[in-house]
Each structure stands twice: as C-alpha cells, then as structure tokens.
Amino acid sequence: MNKVKVEESIMSYLSQSESDTSPKDLNVVAMLHNFWERRQMSQSNGSSSESDGSVGDAAIHAESLLLYESAQSPGPPYVCYVTLPGGSCFGNYKVCDSQAEARRDAARVALMNSLVNELPCRRINPQFITQSLQQAATDSAVSIEDACDSSTSIGTYSLLLHSYIGRTMLEFQEMMTIFQLLHWNGTLKALRERQCSRQSVISYYCQRGLDEYMRSSLALDWLGREQKSPGRLGEELQVAQRELVLARRRGVELRFYKEKTEILSLALSQAYIHRTPEAFDQVQSHAFNQEHLPLHTLCSQDAEVQITPPCSPTSTLRKHTKESVCQTSAKHRPHNSPSHCSEQTFVPLNTFD
Numbered sequence: 001m002n003k004v005k006v007e008e009s010i011m012s013y014l015s016q017s018e019s020d021t022s023p024k025d026l027n028v029v030a031m032l033h034n035f036w037e038r039r040q041m042s043q044s045n046g047s048s049s050e051s052d053g054s055v056g057d058a059a060i061h062a063e064s065l066l067l068y069e070s071a072q073s074p075g076p077p078y079v080c081y082v083t084l085p086g087g088s089c090f091g092n093y094k095v096c097d098s099q100a101e102a103r104r105d106a107a108r109v110a111l112m113n114s115l116v117n118e119l120p121c122r123r124i125n126p127q128f129i130t131q132s133l134q135q136a137a138t139d140s141a142v143s144i145e146d147a148c149d150s151s152t153s154i155g156t157y158s159l160l161l162h163s164y165i166g167r168t169m170l171e172f173q174e175m176m177t178i179f180q181l182l183h184w185n186g187t188l189k190a191l192r193e194r195q196c197s198r199q200s201v202i203s204y205y206c207q208r209g210l211d212e213y214m215r216s217s218l219a220l221d222w223l224g225r226e227q228k229s230p231g232r233l234g235e236e237l238q239v240a241q242r243e244l245v246l247a248r249r250r251g252v253e254l255r256f257y258k259e260k261t262e263i264l265s266l267a268l269s270q271a272y273i274h275r276t277p278e279a280f281d282q283v284q285s286h287a288f289n290q291e292h293l294p295l296h297t298l299c300s301q302d303a304e305v306q307i308t309p310p311c312s313p314t315s316t317l318r319k320h321t322k323e324s325v326c327q328t329s330a331k332h333r334p335h336n337s338p339s340h341c342s343e344q345t346f347v348p349l350n351t352f353d
Contacts, residue, residue, distance in 0.1 A: 028107040033066060035114055036085055068106070070099050078102040079248070081258065082110045087174045087210065089255040091248040109251055117170040124172060129161045156198045163206075173253060178210050180256045181263075185218045215263055222267040233271055237264040 071079035077095045080102035084090075090113060092105035116122065136154055137144040146152040150159050164172045182188045182205065191201050208214070226233040244257040 028104055028111055032107045032111040036066060068103055080106040082106045084110060087255055088170055088253055089258050091254055093251045117168045122168050124164050124167055133158055150199060175206060177256045178205050181259055185221055218263045219267040222264060223270055226271045233264060233268045237268055240264055
C-alpha cells in the first residue's frame with residue numbers, strides 16, 4: 001500500500017466516531033509518536049548532517065515534546081490533552097469513561113490535525129496571503145493599501161504572514177497564540193501606551209516565545225486585578241473554563257483556551273494561599289460540571305455568559321480546511337461524527353491597534 005492510500009486509510013479511521021462498534025486495531029498513541037518522530041528526523045536530516053547521532057537526538061526530542069496531560073477529575077467523564085512540538089494542543093472530543101480512552105481520543109484528534117497540517121493547502125503561500133489580506137480588510141473596514149504600511153494593523157498582519165511564507169497554518173497559529181494572550185491580558189495595550197512600536201514588540205515576542213516567566217507575569221497581572229476587585233478572578237476563570245470545554249468538544253486547537261485557564265488558575269491559587277479555598281474549589285467544581293452538559297446546551301449558554309470570542313476565521317481558511325481536506329474523508333464519516341480538522345483562526349486586526 002502506497003503512502004497516499006495509507007494516509008487515506010488512517011484519515012478514514014480517525015474520522016469515525018469511535019463508538020463501541022468501531023475498529024480498535026490502530027494504536028493512535030503510537031502512530032502520533034511515530035509521526036512526530038519521523039518529522040523531527042526529517043527536519044534534523046534536512047538542517048544538518050554533521051552529527052552521527054542527529055537522528056537519535058531527533059527521536060528523543062520528539063518523545064520529550066509530546067506531552068499528555070490528564071485533567072483532574074473525581075470520576076468520568078475524563079479529559080486528556082496532548083501538546084505537540086511547537087505548542088499546538090488538542091484534547092479528546094468524545095465523552096470518555098476512562099483515562100486511557102481519553103488519551104487515545106486526544107491522540108486521535110491530534111494525529112488527524114497533524115496529517116491535515118502537512119497537506120499543501122495548509123501552507124502559507126502568496127495567493128493565500130493576498131486572499132487573507134483582502135478578507136481582513138473587508139471584515140475590518142480598512143483599506144487594502146494599508147497592508148504596505150507596517151505601522152497599520154493590516155500592515156503588521158501582512159508582515160507576519162510574509163514572515164511565515166512556506167510554513168504551515170498551524171505553525172503560524174502557534175506564534176499568534178502568544179499575541180492572543182497578550183491582547184487578552186491587556187499587555188499589548190500597555191505597551192502601546194508606552195510608545196513601543198509594533199515591530200519591536202512583535203520581534204521581541206516572536207524570538208522569546210511563550211515560557212514560564214511570561215505565564216507567571218500574566219498571572220501576576222490578574223492577581224493584581226483580583227486584589228483590586230475580589231471575585232473577578234473566579235468569574236474570569238469560569239468563563240475561560242467554559243471556552244476550553246466548548247472548544248475541545250468542537251475538536252479545534254486548544255492552546256489559547258488552555259493557556260488562559262492555566263494562567264487564571266495559577267493566579268487564583270496564589271490569591272487564596274492565605275484565604276479560605278472555598279472559592280477556588282467552587283470554580284473547580286464548576287469546570288467538572290461542564291463536562292456533563294450536552295454540547296448543544298453549552299452552545300446555547302454562550303448567549304447568556306459573555307465569552308471571549310475566538311479569532312474570526314477567514315473564508316479562505318475555511319475553504320482550504322473544510323472543502324479541500326475534510327470533504328475528502330466525509331464519505332468515511334458517520335452522519336453525526338465531527339471533522340477534527342481544526343478550522344484555523346487568526347488574531348483580529350484590532351489586536352495590533
């Protein structure tokens with residue numbers, strides 16, 4: 001069986017709902033590991049052939065960067081997240097009665113998205129950039145001519161897109177997650193008020209990446225807000241937890257939502273070190289209760305609770321992801337089974353205003 005047929009077979013399997021009657025002959029956890037192991041080996045061989053141990057180092061590197069995390073839970077349903085090299089995060093889509101089942105399902109979603117991300121239609125190219133800028137200009141009611149001016153929002157967006165030409169949309173989203181967090185936290189606004197240029201801010205954070213120091217810094221900001229307005233952290237965390245549950249059960253990439261939840265949880269744990277922990281326990285209980293709600297109920301509650309909107313997906317990306325990829329495997333998918341091809345999303349232009 002050639003590579004194309006193998007991938008078609010894998011996609012067919014991964015697109016299934018994995019009910020009790022579905023096949024269990026594929027070890028998706030091992031397949032996900034092997035996929036990234038081969039990818040790291042390929043990258044290592046392509047970038048350098050000086051060291052005889054480069055292939056072995058790449059294998060170790062792949063293993064160490066595939067991180068599985070099981071959410072704390074007193075009982076089923078169980079939740080598992082898997083973080084891929086680069087930072088992209090996926091979780092189990094289905095309701096799982098065991099931690100092992102949740103781990104397999106998270107790997108299944110991550111593997112499907114990893115395979116989709118390798119397709120040519122997921123590469124950022126000049127045609128895609130042109131269409132994306134035109135769509136962004138229309139959605140934001142700005143002039144497309146401003147894309148040539150790096151001091152404008154759309155110009156900054158254009159600069160970032162061109163810096164990632166030839167790379168995948170998932171790689172681009174991994175970088176943009178940093179700016180989503182900085183925008184959500186108010187850091188970008190504070191930097192603008194200090195007269196920091198967009199170019200310097202982008203250059204700094206693109207090189208730095210998202211590390212523990214940055215997470216701690218964001219958590220300290222929220223801790224300060226909690227001290228000024230007691231109870232705000234708990235409310236914000238409940239909203240973030242709802243967003244995370246809804247995004248995971250829609251089968252989309254989760255890093256932005258998961259990072260928000262972890263940052264707020266860190267801040268809240270510090271806020272209640274010397275106080276009664278009831279508020280923290282109440283938030284944790286709220287998160288567990290969300291898992292028992294049907295997806296349509298969670299969606300209907302969006303109108304009742306102010307949810308931080310995800311980045312608006314462009315029509316171009318919808319076309320590339322949904323039409324070019326997901327319809328390929330639709331014939332293998334049960335009627336109610338979701339497509340786990342994550343709809344790529346970008347930061348709104350007002351992030352850079």
